[in-house]
Amino acid sequence: MNDQPKQGxxxxxxxxxxxxxxxxxxxxxxxxGLHKDEAQDGSYPVTSLYFDTPFLNDYHDKVDGIKFRRxxxxxxxxxxxxxxxxxxxxxxxxxxxxIRKIRGLVDGADFAALLAGxxxxxxxxxxxxxxxxxxxxxxxxxxxxxxxxxxRYERTAYVERFLSEVRLTIDRSLETCTWHEYMDNRELxxxxxxxxxxxxxxxxxxxxWWFGDMCARFELARKPFSKYTHxxxxxxxxxxxxx
Numbered sequence: 001m002n003d004q005p006k007q008g009x010x011x012x013x014x015x016x017x018x019x020x021x022x023x024x025x026x027x028x029x030x031x032x033g034l035h036k037d038e039a040q041d042g043s044y045p046v047t048s049l050y051f052d053t054p055f056l057n058d059y060h061d062k063v064d065g066i067k068f069r070r071x072x073x074x075x076x077x078x079x080x081x082x083x084x085x086x087x088x089x090x091x092x093x094x095x096x097x098x099i100r101k102i103r104g105l106v107d108g109a110d111f112a113a114l115l116a117g118x119x120x121x122x123x124x125x126x127x128x129x130x131x132x133x134x135x136x137x138x139x140x141x142x143x144x145x146x147x148x149x150x151x152r153y154e155r156t157a158y159v160e161r162f163l164s165e166v167r168l169t170i171d172r173s174l175e176t177c178t179w180h181e182y183m184d185n186r187e188l189x190x191x192x193x194x195x196x197x198x199x200x201x202x203x204x205x206x207x208x209w210w211f212g213d214m215c216a217r218f219e220l221a222r223k224p225f226s227k228y229t230h231x232x233x234x235x236x237x238x239x240x241x242x243x
Contacts, residue, residue: 011207012099014225015199017218019172022197025218029158032210034168037157045079046171047152049179050228051145062229068095071228072136072145074111075103079152081186083108083115089136099202104132115147147179151231152189153198166208172197176231192234198225 017025036042051072052058061069075088089111090103106114110122127134139145153174160166175189182188199220201211214220 009098009100010202010204011097013201013222015220015222016225017170017197017199019195019197021218022170022172028214028217029168032214034158034160034166037159039157042158043154043156044077045152046155047076047078047082047150049074049082049150050148051140052148053143053145056148056232059229059232062226069093070139072139082150083112087111089133091136091139102132102135104130104136106133149176149178149231149235150182150189151176151227160208166201166203168202169200170197171200174198174227176234178235190234192231198227
């Protein structure tokens with residue numbers, strides 16, 4: 001499954017929505033011309049492993065509001081073992097209002113070897129054939145990145161039928177645990193926002209015509225929101241990092 005039709009710069013706006021509004025909201029999206037993505041009827045699980053440096057530089061860049069930021073993660077579209085199938089190695093960069101996501105696909109066994117500190121033949125071939133994989137591995141090794149935490153949620157994706165390249169996703173049942181906890185027990189994840197969902201509107205070029213009406217009708221307020229940052233804050237709540 002490809003969660004992003006094209007790589008490149010785009011706008012990405014995020015909102016928090018109460019779960020109780022989701023049925024009404026889904027009906028509204030259908031009426032304005034959005035429809036569920038064809039993949040698995042638009043709904044599927046997402047499991048992501050986030051990496052960071054030994055001093056959590058990417059986390060602190062977000063908290064400190066640095067304009068140019070980068071995150072490295074591995075993403076799979078299944079609920080069970082992350083390495084059970086193909087894995088997307090992703091770089092997500094943000095500069096002011098622009099988002100760029102670079103991703104390359106590797107085999108689950110080669111990804112497991114990477115986590116074990118090995119550079120398999122399959123991973124070497126993937127890097128040779130895909131510049132996105134090469135770029136991920138460059139940042140991964142140059143920054144001394146290591147696994148930090150796993151985030152899992154259920155995603156429903158909508159796309160616009162005719163006029164523009166718009167993708168709207170609703171992520172619910174967000175849960176997380178540390179990488180070490182995940183290695184011990186793949187179901188040891190805790191809910192972060194039990195009664196809320198994260199909506200993301202992703203588009204290139206002009207803002208969709210229905211955007212203003214949607215925000216006014218549902219009283220949506222755009223918020224700077226990072227699943228990774230909020231998950232880290234949740235995991236560190238007994239002993240938060242000093243600021």
